[in-house]
Amino acid sequence: KRNILSIEYNDESGSSTQRNVQPLGLWFWGKVWTLVGWCELRDDFRMFRLDRISKFEPTGDIYTPDPKRSLEEFSRLERARYDEHLAELKNQKGK
Numbered sequence: 001k002r003n004i005l006s007i008e009y010n011d012e013s014g015s016s017t018q019r020n021v022q023p024l025g026l027w028f029w030g031k032v033w034t035l036v037g038w039c040e041l042r043d044d045f046r047m048f049r050l051d052r053i054s055k056f057e058p059t060g061d062i063y064t065p066d067p068k069r070s071l072e073e074f075s076r077l078e079r080a081r082y083d084e085h086l087a088e089l090k091n092q093k094g095k
Contacts, residue, residue: 001062001063002022002062002063002065003061004021004022004058004059004061005021005022005056006020007021007035007048007053007056008053008055008056009054010053010054019046020061021037022038023035024038032049032050034049034050035053038069045069045074
C-alpha cells in the first residue's frame with residue numbers, strides 16, 4: 001500500500017491546480033525530472049514536472065497498486081505511442 005499525494009501544480013502558463021496523485025515513479029527526460037503517476041482528477045496517467053510542483057504532502061489516504069495503473073503499464077503505453085508516431089513518419093516519407 002502506498003500514500004496518495006496532494007500536489008499543487010503550475011502549468012506552462014503559470015495556472016495552478018491541485019491534484020491528488022498516486023505516485024508511480026520518477027523519470028528524467030533529458031532536461032527535467034518528472035513524477036509519473038495516476039492523476040485522480042483526470043483518471044489517467046500524467047507526468048508532472050518536478051520544477052512545477054510548488055507544494056506536496058501526503059493526503060493520509062493510501063492506494064493499493066493496480067497492474068492497470070502501474071509504471072510498467074505507463075511505459076508500455078508510451079512505447080506504443082512512440083512506435084505509432086514512428087510508423088506515421090515512415091508513411092509520410094514514403095509518399
